Amino acid sequence: NAGVTQTPKFRVLKTGQSMTLLCAQDMNHEYMYWYRQDPGMGLRLIHYSVGEGTTAKGEVPDGYNVSRLKKQNFLLGLESAAPSQTSVYFCASSYIAASGGYNEQFFGPGTRLTVL
Amino acid sequence: GNSVTQMEGPVTLSEEAFLTINCTYTATGYPSLFWYVQYPGEGLQLLLKATKADDKGSNKGFEATYRKETTSFHLEKGSVQVSDSAVYFCALRGGGGADGLTFGKGTHLIIQP
Numbered sequence: 001n002a003g004v005t006q007t008p009k010f011r012v013l014k015t016g017q018s019m020t021l022l023c024a025q026d027m028n029h030e031y032m033y034w035y036r037q038d039p040g041m042g043l044r045l046i047h048y049s050v051g052e053g054t055t056a057k058g059e060v061p062d063g064y065n066v067s068r069l070k071k072q073n074f075l076l077g078l079e080s081a082a083p084s085q086t087s088v089y090f091c092a093s094s095y096i097a098a099s100g101g102y103n104e105q106f107f108g109p110g111t112r113l114t115v116l
Numbered sequence: 117g118n119s120v121t122q123m124e125g126p127v128t129l130s131e132e133a134f135l136t137i138n139c140t141y142t143a144t145g146y147p148s149l150f151w152y153v154q155y156p157g158e159g160l161q162l163l164l165k166a167t168k169a170d171d172k173g174s175n176k177g178f179e180a181t182y183r184k185e186t187t188s189f190h191l192e193k194g195s196v197q198v199s200d201s202a203v204y205f206c207a208l209r210g211g212g213g214a215d216g217l218t219f220g221k222g223t224h225l226i227i228q229p
Contacts, residue, residue, distance in 0.1 A: 004159075033216045042120075042205060043160075045216035058216055090159055092216075104150055105217060107159040 001026050004108035006091050012114045013081045021076040021111050023091030031094040032074040033058075033105060034066060036087040043090060049074055081115045088112050118143045122206045122220035129196055130228050137191040137223050139180075139206035147210030149173075149182050149189040150217065154203045163191075163204070201227045 007022040023032065030051050035043040035058075045058030049068040063085060065077045074093075078085060092105040122139045129135060141147065148167045152160040164173030169184035178193045189206060206220040 035216070040221055042219035042221040043217070044219075048216050092160075103148075104162045104165055107152075107161070109159045 003027065004091055004093055004106050006089075006108040006111050008111060009109070010112050012116065013078075014116050015082060017081050018077070018079050019081065019113075020078075021089055021091075021113075023074045023076070023108060024072055025074075025091075025093040025106070026072065027093060027095070027106065028071070029093035029095045029106070030071075031096075031105075032068065033092040033094070034064070034074065034076045035090045035092065036060065036085075037090060037110070038087050046076065046089075081113075083115045086113060086115045118147070118208060118210055118218040120206050120208055120218055120220035122204075122223055124221065125224035126226050127223060128226045128228065131198055132195045133227075135191070135193040135196045135200075135225070137204055137206075137225070139189045139191065139220060141187050141189065141206075141208050143187075143208055143210040143218075145210050147208040149180070150207045150209070151178070151180055151189070151191050152205045152207060152219075154205065154222070156202075160205065196225075196227050198227045198229055201225055 004025045033048040034046040037043045047066040049055045052071045055066045067075045089111045091108040094105045097103045119142045150165045151163040153163045164175045166173040166182035172181045180191045203222045205222045207217040
């Protein structure tokens with residue numbers, strides 16, 4: 001199993017350009033998440049999805065859109081990139097616990113995005 | 117809302133020293149608690165977890181006990197190695213449904229030979 005994979009690994013954009021980050025997981029997980037990691041800030045949740053066709057806003061959703069057309073994929077879009085969106089983006093997935101407890105999330109390797 | 121506070125680094129120790137990284141949290145209900153580790157240039161890996169009060173999570177010589185009375189989940193290791201150098205994140209997951217994790221800001225640990 002590849003686990004959680006992210007494409008691309010690195011990208012440089014100019015202000016105003018758009019792009020889509022792809023996250024894929026092969027663990028048949030229901031839940032998927034997008035986070036951004038900034039120096040001294042830890043990770044902050046952008047958007048998440050509890051299943052195919054559903055998405056929800058996290059802590060810092062402005063300037064981003066997401067889609068979950070297939071269970072295994074979760075796309076993060078930047079419609080008009082801004083320098084404030086320079087960050088490392090991590091995707092994660094998680095599964096439903098039979099006991100109802102909260103399970104750990106499995107993370108991808110990250111995408112380093114620079115907006116000039 | 118939920119929040120996690122952990123000691124800021126960098127924390128520099130000599131090999132074989134005892135390690136403690138403090139973590140305290142604020143949450144409603146009964147959250148699950150996690151420690152993740154991030155090695156340079158990599159994503160986060162789960163180090164250990166605890167899902168209810170008084171649970172002790174352990175892995176690779178690291179331990180942390182879920183203390184509800186002090187709302188803490190401190191990470192400890194008796195004898196650190198150079199290979200333990202990394203950034204450590206304390207995190208919680210609480211509330212209902214599939215909410216994401218709430219992370220602390222991370223603690224950069226440097227182990228010197």
